[in-house]
Amino acid sequence: MMELAEHVLNLGVALQNEGSQTATSGPAIEKPAAAAIGIGLAALGSGYAERGIGAAAIGALAEDSISTGIAILMTVLPETLVILALVPLFVG
């Protein structure tokens, strides 16, 4: 994941350099593109969180100690992070 973040950062720097060379006054990354990067990173983060929760939920389900509904609910809780990350797309 760190590699990807680095890559995105490099992309940003490259775009910025390009911007200064052509001497246009617009931002390096357009607003919707910036929001898209944010949403993508948020999705990666929740995916990583869901990995552990999903594993634990399947473990608990295998032992019949929780119901399927609770297991699914717990597993997708970090998904709310992605929904919050959609906010900059609309207000930005």
Added chain:
Amino acid sequence: MSSAQGANPEYVNARIRARRAKLFDDEDYRKLVRMGPSEISRYMEESEYEAEMNALGSRHSGVDLIEYSLNRNLAENFEDILDWAGGGLYEQIASYLRKFDAWNVKTVLRGVYSGASRDEVASDLIRAGEFDDRFLERLLDAQSIEGVVELLDGTIFERGMEAAFPEYEETDVLVPLENAADRAFYENLIAELGDYEPDSALALYAGFLKAEIDFRNARNALRLARSGADLDPAEYYIAGGDLFSEGQLSSLVSSTSELVSVIRDSEYGDELGQALAELEDADSLIGFERALDAALQEYADHLSHVHPLSVTPVLSYIIAKEREVNNIRAIARGREAGLSEDEIEKELVTI
């Protein structure tokens, strides 16, 4: 070992906590203590032990049935944990479960020594360690103590066994070989830990292992001190703990009160204080040994909450499961021997 790459503590711990919740609690023990052997069997048939009770029910009966079911259930549970775990977690659990390899080696040695039949020894084995069934069969087929020692070549027990064998031949007592098995297990466990950062999960795990070794040393020392037998305490000493050094232990064994004061001044003094006072008053080791078991369990539980995503919850489950099996066995054997309910309750380790 699971097909998953790398450690998967989330999955293993979720399953383990579910199993932990299904262990017998104080209420169950209170009921069991008032039952006879056949009622205990019936009670177990309706619990987690159902499969084992049914599988062994046609071959054994009474307290033997209970005991063999307990052993088999214990082994199945621990095999399950190994099936679930992957990566580094698997390695850590497997090396702790070698405890049962040491147990099996000792059982086979005692069987050969006492001339017990192959079937008798086989039903006492706990098939939870690293040794697979084929190796255990070969151990069972061994005709002599020397044969067993030779078979252990290439395992973690090789060095200790070979060193202890001449002494066995000289004295014809099993003690050196049995101690070698225990010592090999603990020393291997400590050696496999390698380097660790302070305050990490691994450091706490190491702390737990040290406590276990310390408690074992303390228990052996107290037993020796009380029995007054003319045995060299250094033979029983397991290296790796913090509480005693080898020389210290030898000099302490001669006096129980000194030994008690050393334990009281140590880091375990707070947890064991009450049990130590009891030991001095009642002059009985039973209460103290129960207190050691309970303190170890509490320590393991504490660790499992400090570092939930590590091997520590597994460890605390392994100890809790062993404790349950020992308790049920104590109840069944106690009832068979006609002990009173109070006496049996004293034998139980509950927290």
